[in-house]
Amino acid sequence: MKAQNIIAAKRDGQELADSDIRQFVAGYTSGEIADYQMSAFLMAAYIRGLSFDETTSLTLAMIESGKVLDLSSIAATKVDKHSTGGIGDKTTLALVPMLAACGFTVPKMSGRGLGFTGGTVDKLESIPGFNTTLSLERFVKQLAEIGAAIAGQSSEITPADKMIYALRDVTATVDSIPLIAASIMSKKIACSGEVILLDVKVGSGAFMKTIERARELSNTMVAIGTNLNRRVGALITDMSQPLGRAIGNALEMSEAIETLRGRGPADFTGLCVELCAVLINLAEPDCNMTQAIDRARESLDSGVASAKFAEIVEAQGGDIRVLDDPSLLPQANIVHSVCSRSAGVVSRIDAAGIGEAASALGAGRQRKENGIDPAVGVLIEKKIGDTVKSGDVLAIIHGNDPTAVDCADKIIRRCYTVGAEANIPPLIVERI
Numbered sequence: 001m002k003a004q005n006i007i008a009a010k011r012d013g014q015e016l017a018d019s020d021i022r023q024f025v026a027g028y029t030s031g032e033i034a035d036y037q038m039s040a041f042l043m044a045a046y047i048r049g050l051s052f053d054e055t056t057s058l059t060l061a062m063i064e065s066g067k068v069l070d071l072s073s074i075a076a077t078k079v080d081k082h083s084t085g086g087i088g089d090k091t092t093l094a095l096v097p098m099l100a101a102c103g104f105t106v107p108k109m110s111g112r113g114l115g116f117t118g119g120t121v122d123k124l125e126s127i128p129g130f131n132t133t134l135s136l137e138r139f140v141k142q143l144a145e146i147g148a149a150i151a152g153q154s155s156e157i158t159p160a161d162k163m164i165y166a167l168r169d170v171t172a173t174v175d176s177i178p179l180i181a182a183s184i185m186s187k188k189i190a191c192s193g194e195v196i197l198l199d200v201k202v203g204s205g206a207f208m209k210t211i212e213r214a215r216e217l218s219n220t221m222v223a224i225g226t227n228l229n230r231r232v233g234a235l236i237t238d239m240s241q242p243l244g245r246a247i248g249n250a251l252e253m254s255e256a257i258e259t260l261r262g263r264g265p266a267d268f269t270g271l272c273v274e275l276c277a278v279l280i281n282l283a284e285p286d287c288n289m290t291q292a293i294d295r296a297r298e299s300l301d302s303g304v305a306s307a308k309f310a311e312i313v314e315a316q317g318g319d320i321r322v323l324d325d326p327s328l329l330p331q332a333n334i335v336h337s338v339c340s341r342s343a344g345v346v347s348r349i350d351a352a353g354i355g356e357a358a359s360a361l362g363a364g365r366q367r368k369e370n371g372i373d374p375a376v377g378v379l380i381e382k383k384i385g386d387t388v389k390s391g392d393v394l395a396i397i398h399g400n401d402p403t404a405v406d407c408a409d410k411i412i413r414r415c416y417t418v419g420a421e422a423n424i425p426p427l428i429v430e431r432i
Contacts, residue, residue, distance in 0.1 A: 003027065003033050006020050006024050007040045007041050010044040010048055013048050015051050018053070018057040022064065026065065028163065028164070038164065038167055039167050042171060042173045049176075050178035052220070055224060056227055058182040059182040059186045062158045063158060063189055065160035065161075066158050066159045066190065069140065069190065070140070071105065071140065071143065071192045073140075076105040077104050077105065078105045078106075078107060078192055078195070079099055079105070079282075080188055080196050081095060081196070081197045082187075082188055082198050083199040083200075084201050084206065084208065085206070086239035086242075086351070087241075087242040087243065087355040087358075088242035088245070088247045089243050090243075090252040090255060090256050091271060091272055092150065093256035094268075094309075095276060097306070097309035098300065099148070099276060100308045102295055102296070105147050106143075106147065106149075107139070107192060108120075108151075109139075109150075109151055110150060110152065122374070123249045123250075123256075124150060124318075126250040126329050126374035127253060128328065130317060131317040132150070133151065134149065134316070136154055136157075142316075146312065148312055150312060153187065157190045158186045158187050160186075182224070184198070185221055185224045189230065193230065195232075195283040196233075197234070197278055198218060198222070198233070199235055200214045200218045201236075202214035202236055202239060204239070204352045205352050205354070206351075211429065215432070218432045219234075231282050233278055233279075234432040235278060235428060235432075236431075238428075241380075241425070242355075243267065243268055244259075245268075245379050246377065246380075247354060247355065247379075248374075248378060249374040250374045250375050251378075253329055257322070258326075259300075260305050260306040261303075261306050273296045273300070274293070276292075276295075277289055277292035277296045278431070330375035332399055332400050334397070334402065338393065338394050338396070338397060339394065340390060340416070341390060344388065345387055345418065345420065346382050346383060346385065346394075346416060347417050347420075348419075349383065349384055353414060353415035354415050357378055357411040360411065361378070361399045361405070375400065376398050376400055376404075377398050378412065379396040381396060384423075384424050385424040388418055395412050
């Protein structure tokens with residue numbers, strides 16, 4: 001079928017055959033189909049939607065556009081996790097070594113961030129010398145040797161997804177659940193995860209603003225993975241306020257290190273333990289959730305997870321001294337406290353606004369090619385439900401530009417609502 005016929009069929013609401021979708025994606029990857037034709041197809045898919053079968057076909061087509069990681073020589077169960085992202089979401093940094101400490105192999109390919117703060121790759125690169133650009137051969141070798149590797153997404157894995165996402169970003173077709181699901185699951189499956197956990201954020205600081213959409217995305221991704229013979233689960237988790245205290249690359253790296261040492265914020269530590277336990281339970285159904293939670297906590301309490309992270313840092317060229325002395329991470333020149341002008345209870349924090357403040361400081365980027373400042377960001381001192389007096393510190397800004405610090409101060413003040421009472425949102429909203 002010609003490209004224009006496939007576009008017209010989807011424009012008119014018809015369900016496309018598996019072969020049509022695979023040929024269309026393959027043609028686009030090879031250069032036979034033009035950007036404007038793929039853009040037209042994406043808009044048709046955005047407006048008309050994709051059935052589950054079409055979404056699965058798109059997932060497979062993107063997997064087939066590149067290499068599939070061959071981990072058959074590694075005996076341990078391969079587990080992977082994906083988060084849809086949010087403010088202060090640094091879970092990969094702690095969860096990967098926790099899972100490796102529990103005996104799993106963890107092939108984690110991550111990306112750079114867009115918007116509020118950097119991605120996992122940016123956060124890791126705040127460690128001096130840490131190399132996130134690994135060849136597939138070196139990536140697999142490290143997995144075989146120490147059980148975990150965290151690197152940037154290889155250009156050899158799902159290249160069609162990278163090309164298609166670039167078009168979605170500039171054609172207002174990002175916010176499509178089938179397109180999101182196919183993008184995420186193609187990368188997870190191409191990285192050979194046998195057991196996959198999806199952390200779908202919901203709330204003001206997340207891409208999914210409502211529980212209904214978060215649930216729809218979760219169910220779609222779980223169904224795709226299950227249909228492709230993977231063990232898949234999802235947690236819908238709250239992002240109505242920042243996760244943990246730190247927002248900003250080096251600040252988040254420092255918080256992850258402290259969490260691996262058993263000194264992290266309660267909410268962040270609790271989420272890491274829950275995610276680890278769910279993955280253990282998915283991989284080993286005979287291990288019930290109570291036992292799995294005990295194993296996850298033991299990985300932290302025993303110091304094994306922290307030691308495993310040290311192995312990852314050393315293997316990837318990072319300065320392991322930062323694990324004992326986080327002050328060796330990039331430091332901001334300006335440290336500024338944002339103090340409350342009223343007394344009461346913190347009843348609301350605009351998580352997206354806190355992210356905006358961090359971005360204004362230079363912690364995030366608006367385009368993938370933009371640079372970031374790894375030292376800057378925000379530390380949250382008061383969270384929903386905390387009592388405050390006038391003059392109490394709500395947040396601490398770490399910045400390098402006085403004008404940006406002033407801007408962030410104004411934004412953060414607008415983010416806090418101090419009232420008479422508060423409803424503290426549950427961190428785990430739903431398990432699928």
